[in-house]
Amino acid sequence: MYDMNNLKKLGTLGKNAEKAMKAFQALDLVALENGVIPKKYKELIAVAVALTTQCPYCLEIHKEQAVKVGATQEELAETTFVAAALRAGAAVVHGSHLMEK
Template sequence: MYDMNNLKQLGALGKNAEPAMKAFQALDQAALADGAIPKKYKELMAVAVALTTQCPYCLEIHKDHAIKAGATQEELAEVTFVAAALRAGAAVVHGTHLMEK
């Protein structure tokens, strides 16, 4: 199901929902642009989110963008464990809802 070639259909998607696609692209560009937070760190955050949401398209795209922005293999490895810790942490704190009061 997941094939990077599917991204070639973004043009058709955008053509059929042009205002929404243009708005999404503007948001995406603005959110990931260099700013108070440097682009490299934003792309590392995007990788962490993609690991958490398990989106293979986002993983591939943002991994490449992070590397182009200067991220190292060590940083990508560390961001993997940040994502893992947060995902596991969410399960732990949600477990408090299971405890009797």
């Protein structure tokens, strides 16, 4: 199901929901452009989010972009463990809902 070739179908998706696709593309460009938070950090954030949502498309795209703007293998590795800690932490704190007192 997850095949990078599926991204070629985004044009069809956009034709079928043109206004929404244009709005999404504008948001995506603005959210990830260089700003107060440098683009490299935004791409590392995107990688961390992609790891937590487990989106293979986002992982591929944002890893490539992160490397393109200077992210190192060490930064990608640390980003992986930040994402892992947050996922694990979420399970732990949600476990508190299981406790009676």
